[in-house]
Amino acid sequence: MAILEVQNLTKKFGGLTALNDVSFKVGEGQIHGLIGPNGAGKSTMFKNIAGFYTPTRGDILFEGKSITGQTPSRISMSGIVRTFQETTLFQEMTVFENVLVGTHNRSRTNIFSAIIGLDRLIQQQARTSAMQALEFMGLEDRKHQLASELPLGSQRALAIAIALVSKPKLMLMDEPFAGMNPEETRGMMQLTRKVRESGVTIVLVEHDMKAVMGLCDQLTVLNFGTLLAGGSPEQVRNNPDVINAYLGGSHQV
Amino acid sequence: MELFLQSIVNGTIQSGFFALAAVGLVLIFGVMGVVNFAHGELVMVGAYTVWFLHAQHNTPFLITIVIAISLVTVIGMLMEKFLFRPMRDDPLGGLICSIGVLFILQVAATLVGGDGPSKQVPPPFEGTMVLFDFLRIPYQRLFSIAVSIAALGLLWHFLTHTKLGWALRAVSQDREAASLQGINSNRISMIAIAVGAAMAGLAGALMAPLTNINPHMGHNVIITAFIVTIVGGVGSLSGAVIASVLYALYHTFVTTYFNGTVATISGLLIMVLVLIIRPTGIMGHRVSE
Amino acid sequence: MPGTVIRKTVAIGILFIALAILPHFLKYHHQDFLIFLVINVLVVVSYRLVTLTGEWSLIHAVMMGVGAYGSALLSKQAGLSFWISFPLAGGIAAIVAALLCFPLFRMTQFYFLIGSFAAGEAIRLSWIHFIKPFGGTSGISAIPSPELLDIDFLEPIPYFYLVLIIVTICLFLLFRIEKSRIGLTLHAVHWKASLAESIGVNTWNYRSLAFITGSFFVGLAGALKVHYIGTVTPKQFDIGFMVFILIWVIVGGYRTFYGAILGAVVLSVLDEMFREFNELRPAIYGAILIFSILYLPAGLESLPQRLKRVFGRKDRQMERT
Amino acid sequence: MATHTQHPARRKFLKKAAAGTVAATTASVFPNIVLSANKTLTVGMNIPMTGDYAPWGLPGLYGCEIIANNINKEGGVTIGGETYDIKVASYDHGYDTEKALQGFKKLVLEDDASMIMMLGGSTVAAVLPWATRKKVLTTTLLPSDITPDSNYLVATCESHPLYNVTGVEWLARNFPDVKSAAIVTNNDAEYGLQSAATYQAAFEVAGIDVIDTHLHGFDVTDFAPIVSSVLAKNPDVFCMATSFYVTPIMEQLYHQGYKGKIISCTLDYYDEIIAKTSKEFVNGTIFQFPDFDDPKLQEAGVNFPDPAGFDAAFRKDHPNDWSAVAWEYPAILLNWLDAAKAAGSADSESVAATLKANKQEFVFGGGDWWGSQLWGLDNALVGRWPIVVIEDGKARIQEYGDVAGWLSNNKDVLVKHMKDLGLRTV
Numbered sequence A: 001m002a003i004l005e006v007q008n009l010t011k012k013f014g015g016l017t018a019l020n021d022v023s024f025k026v027g028e029g030q031i032h033g034l035i036g037p038n039g040a041g042k043s044t045m046f047k048n049i050a051g052f053y054t055p056t057r058g059d060i061l062f063e064g065k066s067i068t069g070q071t072p073s074r075i076s077m078s079g080i081v082r083t084f085q086e087t088t089l090f091q092e093m094t095v096f097e098n099v100l101v102g103t104h105n106r107s108r109t110n111i112f113s114a115i116i117g118l119d120r121l122i123q124q125q126a127r128t129s130a131m132q133a134l135e136f137m138g139l140e141d142r143k144h145q146l147a148s149e150l151p152l153g154s155q156r157a158l159a160i161a162i163a164l165v166s167k168p169k170l171m172l173m174d175e176p177f178a179g180m181n182p183e184e185t186r187g188m189m190q191l192t193r194k195v196r197e198s199g200v201t202i203v204l205v206e207h208d209m210k211a212v213m214g215l216c217d218q219l220t221v222l223n224f225g226t227l228l229a230g231g232s233p234e235q236v237r238n239n240p241d242v243i244n245a246y247l248g249g250s251h252q253v
Numbered sequence B: 001m002e003l004f005l006q007s008i009v010n011g012t013i014q015s016g017f018f019a020l021a022a023v024g025l026v027l028i029f030g031v032m033g034v035v036n037f038a039h040g041e042l043v044m045v046g047a048y049t050v051w052f053l054h055a056q057h058n059t060p061f062l063i064t065i066v067i068a069i070s071l072v073t074v075i076g077m078l079m080e081k082f083l084f085r086p087m088r089d090d091p092l093g094g095l096i097c098s099i100g101v102l103f104i105l106q107v108a109a110t111l112v113g114g115d116g117p118s119k120q121v122p123p124p125f126e127g128t129m130v131l132f133d134f135l136r137i138p139y140q141r142l143f144s145i146a147v148s149i150a151a152l153g154l155l156w157h158f159l160t161h162t163k164l165g166w167a168l169r170a171v172s173q174d175r176e177a178a179s180l181q182g183i184n185s186n187r188i189s190m191i192a193i194a195v196g197a198a199m200a201g202l203a204g205a206l207m208a209p210l211t212n213i214n215p216h217m218g219h220n221v222i223i224t225a226f227i228v229t230i231v232g233g234v235g236s237l238s239g240a241v242i243a244s245v246l247y248a249l250y251h252t253f254v255t256t257y258f259n260g261t262v263a264t265i266s267g268l269l270i271m272v273l274v275l276i277i278r279p280t281g282i283m284g285h286r287v288s289e
Numbered sequence C: 001m002p003g004t005v006i007r008k009t010v011a012i013g014i015l016f017i018a019l020a021i022l023p024h025f026l027k028y029h030h031q032d033f034l035i036f037l038v039i040n041v042l043v044v045v046s047y048r049l050v051t052l053t054g055e056w057s058l059i060h061a062v063m064m065g066v067g068a069y070g071s072a073l074l075s076k077q078a079g080l081s082f083w084i085s086f087p088l089a090g091g092i093a094a095i096v097a098a099l100l101c102f103p104l105f106r107m108t109q110f111y112f113l114i115g116s117f118a119a120g121e122a123i124r125l126s127w128i129h130f131i132k133p134f135g136g137t138s139g140i141s142a143i144p145s146p147e148l149l150d151i152d153f154l155e156p157i158p159y160f161y162l163v164l165i166i167v168t169i170c171l172f173l174l175f176r177i178e179k180s181r182i183g184l185t186l187h188a189v190h191w192k193a194s195l196a197e198s199i200g201v202n203t204w205n206y207r208s209l210a211f212i213t214g215s216f217f218v219g220l221a222g223a224l225k226v227h228y229i230g231t232v233t234p235k236q237f238d239i240g241f242m243v244f245i246l247i248w249v250i251v252g253g254y255r256t257f258y259g260a261i262l263g264a265v266v267l268s269v270l271d272e273m274f275r276e277f278n279e280l281r282p283a284i285y286g287a288i289l290i291f292s293i294l295y296l297p298a299g300l301e302s303l304p305q306r307l308k309r310v311f312g313r314k315d316r317q318m319e320r321t
Numbered sequence D: 001m002a003t004h005t006q007h008p009a010r011r012k013f014l015k016k017a018a019a020g021t022v023a024a025t026t027a028s029v030f031p032n033i034v035l036s037a038n039k040t041l042t043v044g045m046n047i048p049m050t051g052d053y054a055p056w057g058l059p060g061l062y063g064c065e066i067i068a069n070n071i072n073k074e075g076g077v078t079i080g081g082e083t084y085d086i087k088v089a090s091y092d093h094g095y096d097t098e099k100a101l102q103g104f105k106k107l108v109l110e111d112d113a114s115m116i117m118m119l120g121g122s123t124v125a126a127v128l129p130w131a132t133r134k135k136v137l138t139t140t141l142l143p144s145d146i147t148p149d150s151n152y153l154v155a156t157c158e159s160h161p162l163y164n165v166t167g168v169e170w171l172a173r174n175f176p177d178v179k180s181a182a183i184v185t186n187n188d189a190e191y192g193l194q195s196a197a198t199y200q201a202a203f204e205v206a207g208i209d210v211i212d213t214h215l216h217g218f219d220v221t222d223f224a225p226i227v228s229s230v231l232a233k234n235p236d237v238f239c240m241a242t243s244f245y246v247t248p249i250m251e252q253l254y255h256q257g258y259k260g261k262i263i264s265c266t267l268d269y270y271d272e273i274i275a276k277t278s279k280e281f282v283n284g285t286i287f288q289f290p291d292f293d294d295p296k297l298q299e300a301g302v303n304f305p306d307p308a309g310f311d312a313a314f315r316k317d318h319p320n321d322w323s324a325v326a327w328e329y330p331a332i333l334l335n336w337l338d339a340a341k342a343a344g345s346a347d348s349e350s351v352a353a354t355l356k357a358n359k360q361e362f363v364f365g366g367g368d369w370w371g372s373q374l375w376g377l378d379n380a381l382v383g384r385w386p387i388v389v390i391e392d393g394k395a396r397i398q399e400y401g402d403v404a405g406w407l408s409n410n411k412d413v414l415v416k417h418m419k420d421l422g423l424r425t426v
Helices: A042-050 A072-077 A095-106 A111-116 A120-137 A152-164 A182-197 A209-215 A233-238 A240-248 B002-032 B039-056 B061-084 B091-113 B139-161 B163-173 B175-180 B185-210 B218-232 B237-257 B260-277 C002-025 C028-051 C060-076 C082-104 C109-129 C156-179 C181-191 C193-198 C203-229 C239-252 C259-295 C302-320 D012-026 D058-073 D097-110 D122-133 D164-174 D189-205 D224-231 D246-255 D270-276 D307-317 D325-343 D348-357 D403-420
Strands: A002-013 A016-027 A031-035 A057-062 A080-082 A170-174 A201-205 A218-223 A226-231 B128-131 B135-138 D039-047 D077-079 D082-092 D115-118 D137-139 D180-186 D209-216 D237-240 D261-264 D368-370 D380-382 D384-391 D394-402
Touching (some): A002 A042, A016 A042, A016 A057, A016 A201, A016 A218, A031 A042, A031 A209, A042 A080, A042 A170, A042 A201, A072 A080, A072 C193, A095 A120, A095 A152, A111 C181, A152 A170, A152 A182, A182 A201, A182 A209, A209 A233, A218 A233, A218 A240, A226 A233, A233 A240, B002 B039, B002 B135, B002 B139, B002 B163, B002 B185, B002 D224, B039 B091, B039 B185, B039 B218, B061 B091, B061 B185, B091 B218, B091 C239, B091 C259, B135 B139, B139 B163, B139 B185, B139 B237, B163 B175, B163 B185, B218 B237, B218 B260, B218 C109, B237 B260, B237 D224, B260 C082, B260 C109, C002 C028, C002 C156, C028 C060, C028 C239, C028 C259, C028 D097, C082 C109, C082 C203, C156 C181, C181 C203, C193 C203, C203 D097, C239 C259, D039 D058, D039 D097, D039 D325, D058 D082, D058 D325, D077 D325, D082 D097, D115 D122, D115 D325, D122 D137, D137 D325, D137 D348, D164 D189, D164 D384, D164 D394, D164 D403, D180 D224, D189 D209, D189 D403, D209 D224, D224 D246, D237 D246, D246 D261, D307 D325, D325 D348, D368 D403
Parallel strands (some): A016 A226, A031 A201, A031 A218, A080 A170, A170 A201, D039 D082, D039 D115, D115 D137, D180 D209, D180 D237, D237 D261
Antiparallel strands (some): A002 A057, A218 A226, B128 B135, D077 D082, D368 D380
């Protein structure tokens, strides 16, 4: 059954049409790749799903319910979480605090119980799940370091840990492999598989074809804001439209 | 009907001072990204210079205007060199430094002019021009609005037709992008504050014969300049000028037909309203995050 | 690390006791100075809460005035005792803050700074404009002081203890809020609002929560002030006072909880020490401001670490030799 | 009330800066009081010396220092068999209620001042509860500060704004064709509104119809709009009720071609107004504050020692600082000294009792206690008050009006107008 369904989504910025009538489905438990040359509308689609943009036309269904036009915080309540293209962290806070904030949806409290300490139990659970997420991503020994002091790979891992700790059903990953050397890419691919095995469906926006072809179960190819092709990596690799769209571009297939 | 036309005249004349002060504030904030809380005091120093040299020591009025402008410009440049430049990456620190200067300039004014009631400057241009036998415009006010328009025109020409002017506007649009193209931001900031301070000095000099001069006159100037800068849109000089004229006319009409405090309260509420509808002001662009 | 926790509580305990016996050694009128200083500490710490999300508001002084006028009117017109009008004063300030959330929180950064100033000034000018019930520029006077058993709260020492107890409780609550989950989320909104939003934090609610709670506590401070002086006027809460709050918080340093307190105490004492210079006093104050910002960019709060580093280096050298 | 804006020979700011550094080094609070072997009697001045209200505080300090020096030079004052030198202790509260309370307690408890002179308004309201309990004799320039239980608060000189009634009464008597009046003043409750209510009452009694009362805030930079709107109703007399902005308003009246009568509470720096407008325009303006070298002031019936001498001494030391309060605080000080001499002690309770028991000599003559009908206690001293008119560019006293007489006949009209403007009445 499709956990996420995009129906005839169109997005206009003034006169410019960034997305034109795009539809696709994402199967539960899969890693679904969203690829296409630069300016194809990948991150616009991404931001529409995450609620940072409101679609001009069309609908987005998550587990059958429409989440079109909801605010990012409400969308995250229903179990969709995203990571950011440029590494986005709470730079002046410690690694542990970064992840602890991620448990927000599961440990909501109000100001009175916070003062009196009525929420001590929920906060304790939040701290343990934060520690588990750190161990899961292998960051537990950097617990007291400031996020800004971490190397690139650990910063990317921390970003995923923050998303993961809120126990989402669907994680939108925005170019997690950008700027990584082959050795770091391998590590990140392994991490992504681990996340998927923990039961989280992943939608991956990425340029690194080697990572995409190695990781994804299904692919959706966008070009100039329209749906070019869909299907398994093999089908897409041999699809003539994709080949000349990419050959026209500078990427090796 | 006469009152209506007279109010238009009164409002236009007042818009001259608002525009000069607001344009200076916008230029300094736009280019350097720091709120100069002492901007009202720069106007006050301009007025005190004219009072001290012209009223007390009989220096010719036009010469005192030039001296006032240059003195205030020097103060502005000193502020940039010793205060704003070290605080380049900390706008809040810059704000606090400008508050420090505010206190120092006010005390300097009490030392120069004593603590007695407000100072007065006899207007150099005597008499009043009467149009259609009811519209009365004192020559001194005619002079002030003429010089204001001329100064704003000069500034507009400078910003649109000179290389330096282009650089100033580029930096005020996007400071990082401008520095990428090799524009030396320190030099540009020095020019921006020099021009902004000169405008403030001129506003003070022109206001001197027309208003009470005391160490605290800067307070009203800064409030009006903030309102005009916001309504006009931060970083947009043309917005500031348009907003100055609109606010001056509005404030004049409400003061004439209702009451001064109502004018100020409603002016402030309109400003909040504008910010709700267009959080970047009429002409402004979103200040980069 | 219970060690540091114990050391910290002991330090606070000693400070509290010292503060409690201090007034007996002070000259009479300096006791008043101490009362207003402790009240101003509550003002700066409540301002810290408002600015936790990174938005600098210029309405805080007027919010203190809203609490002050609220308590004055309740105790004079409605005849309520201090013990009822005082908490209500905080409530009134919180309600006014809540009403202002919609217009103000559509703005950010520089616009919020000036927008909050405009809203505050409009409220303050309405106190001047409406003679009934606010009393115009001369405001409201003869506000009754608190009654409890037969303690004479017109005298500085009893009122000082009342203020000390109330402010200490408020500081404890504010400290708890900042160290609680709410505080963590406010910091997150400050450092990266978009990331916080994406993991479920409704940034608008949290900015409003900080603003309303901060206004509640500063409303209490307003009531505490006017029930001692007995008179409330618009001039007490004008931009002049707001500038001082801003100075205390920024010069004191806004990274730690005690930074703002340090700023308020040190700068107020310095200002009082230069009293003999009369008209020159504001200039000296201005010079101190510029000096502290240029040579202590991280604020007075950074002094302890900086001193530790200086002394620390000496200890380490001693260990090595 | 005028200052001759001759160019000060000495560089004003050098002298001021030097005085500042001297104050800094010696850190003494009363830099220029001449002291001798006698015991000292301290009087306190809790006044604004910095900020917007400095012109209503600092000149008064300078005036009192001159009076104190004169007394001390003549060997001091004998009270109850003891001879004292007068010492003036001052505290700058900058019109801030917190500082006013602190300053009041410091002057009473540390400088042991026998009485405290204050300006009035919210700073007096802030000290009243403590002052009443500690029985400290306090003086104010605003009788509207008096409350039903402020037994130790008296307004013995400027009973602002009651004296304004004399100007209106003189105007009506000498210019019967004046039928309509417009009032402009600031919207502050302490000075502007009190004065507006008094003028409205005086105009009503004099049969002059008040066609417009325009109140403005302190943020006005240009008075053209206000004056235009008032002149559009073309009043016969334009009244400035204690406006802090007399000069810019007069300038606007001149430029907008106003030809009618002008009456004002004060006309500070009137020669500067003449410089900004013209002598013909300012001639005929009626107001209430005489020059202290006015010949009519040197005549008998005025209870102020050598006004012309005081005026000359003040202008020598402080050429730019003369304002209405420059002679008012000294008049209050002198009145208090007389009461202390009569009571035989400087203690507040006995001085207060003597003030109320003995017939007081008001500074311009006469002297009745008034105020219970309006503020709940007869603690405001009223008497004769000069009506001053500009003649050929100089302020000249025309005659002395009778404030007490007017009040006894028309107090209900005054109370009505005070209530209309929302001002506190008993």
